Amino acid sequence: MWSMPRIGGCPDERSLSRAFSRGAEGALARHLESCPRCQGQWQVLERLRSACRQLPIPPLSAEAAERIRFALVNHSTQRIRRAEGWRRPLLVLCAAGLSGGGQLDQAAALFRNAVADGVTEVERSAVAGLAEVIRRANARVPEGR
Amino acid sequence: VNGKVFALGRTRAVAASDISDGALLAACATGDRAALGALFDRHHEHVYRFLARLRLRDPRDLEDLLQATFLEAQRRAPRFRRRSSVRTWLMAVAANLARYHIRAEAGRRVAMERMGVAPGPIPDAPLEVTERRQDSRRLMAALAALDDRLRVPFVLCDLEGVSGEQVARSLGLRMGALWRRLHQARKLLRRALEGEA
Numbered sequence: 098m099w100s101m102p103r104i105g106g107c108p109d110e111r112s113l114s115r116a117f118s119r120g121a122e123g124a125l126a127r128h129l130e131s132c133p134r135c136q137g138q139w140q141v142l143e144r145l146r147s148a149c150r151q152l153p154i155p156p157l158s159a160e161a162a163e164r165i166r167f168a169l170v171n172h173s174t175q176r177i178r179r180a181e182g183w184r185r186p187l188l189v190l191c192a193a194g195l196s197g198g199g200q201l202d203q204a205a206a207l208f209r210n211a212v213a214d215g216v217t218e219v220e221r222s223a224v225a226g227l228a229e230v231i232r233r234a235n236a237r238v239p240e241g242r
Numbered sequence: 243v244n245g246k247v248f249a250l251g252r253t254r255a256v257a258a259s260d261i262s263d264g265a266l267l268a269a270c271a272t273g274d275r276a277a278l279g280a281l282f283d284r285h286h287e288h289v290y291r292f293l294a295r296l297r298l299r300d301p302r303d304l305e306d307l308l309q310a311t312f313l314e315a316q317r318r319a320p321r322f323r324r325r326s327s328v329r330t331w332l333m334a335v336a337a338n339l340a341r342y343h344i345r346a347e348a349g350r351r352v353a354m355e356r357m358g359v360a361p362g363p364i365p366d367a368p369l370e371v372t373e374r375r376q377d378s379r380r381l382m383a384a385l386a387a388l389d390d391r392l393r394v395p396f397v398l399c400d401l402e403g404v405s406g407e408q409v410a411r412s413l414g415l416r417m418g419a420l421w422r423r424l425h426q427a428r429k430l431l432r433r434a435l436e437g438e439a
Binding site for chain 1: 275276278279282283286287290291294295304305308309312313377378381382385399400401406421422424425428429431432435
């Protein structure tokens with residue numbers, strides 16, 4: 098709660114910020130009306146809040162909401178957005194790497210196609226990292242081993 | 243039961259809209275999936291908007307986190323103590339999950355960079371394509387760069403309009419700590435908006 102004004106009759110910045118969460122009322126409201134300096138600070142806080150509230154938010158489609166709801170109600174604990182077909186190509190990719198890397202490029206292409214729409218950027222990076230590790234490891238293995 | 247109507251005892255059925263949030267959550271605690279669906283119907287838009295306002299880097303992760311929030315809410319439902327509204331509690335659950343997600347993502351990103359693998363591009367959200375104003379970009383970057391300890395209270399209080407008392411209770415903070423964090427967050431964001439950061 099905002100109390101009596103401090104030195105010079107004005108609340109310090111922290112007190113004003115604290116009062117901002119509750120809204121201007123009573124003594125503070127009267128003070129703001131008569132003090133251009135505090136009024137200016139108050140308006141800065143209001144502008145900041147307004148600007149943050151107007152920041153763009155990616156919309157949630159009705160279809161996505163329905164899919165999530167369906168998964169929740171039907172006991173599915175799996176993440177529903179993931180494309181179902183990406184795990185198998187990942188295994189192919191790993192197998193290609195472990196078997197010496199001969200089919201690595203084809204396996205990587207297969208995986209990329211399978212996951213084009215179904216994984217996050219983090220997962221894509223993780224798989225790219227895995228492919229790179231396999232590639233480097235295979236590059237170090239001498240011929241004939 | 244299609245998620246809209248619930249059996250209550252053996253004598254009568256009630257529409258989901260007649261059931262309080264607390265009662266729905268209590269039903270969730272017993273494993274009632276229809277109640278979970280009704281809770282989702284009632285709150286998913288707010289929870290989604292809250293998650294989006296935490297500025298997760300990949301917009302597609304928002305859907306995952308939205309689903310994970312309600313699954314986690316069902317798991318934690320028996321421990322709900324009514325110290326805040328169910329909606330605020332759900333947002334606190336979402337904030338916790340988002341915090342882990344953001345940390346894990348940052349860790350993976352560092353690991354990828356150490357291996358010399360550049361992360362792929364993040365797809366633009368539709369609104370971000372059309373809105374490229376300098377202020378918005380600066381503010382979004384500043385919000386994303388805020389520490390979780392500052393960002394979550396700021397988003398809950400200032401953007402979602404939840405009262406300080408409820409936020410403090412749901413996040414397990416003392417009021418003094420909450421005001422300090424809010425002040426710090428506003429100061430940093432204000433600097434960004436004014437182009438100082």
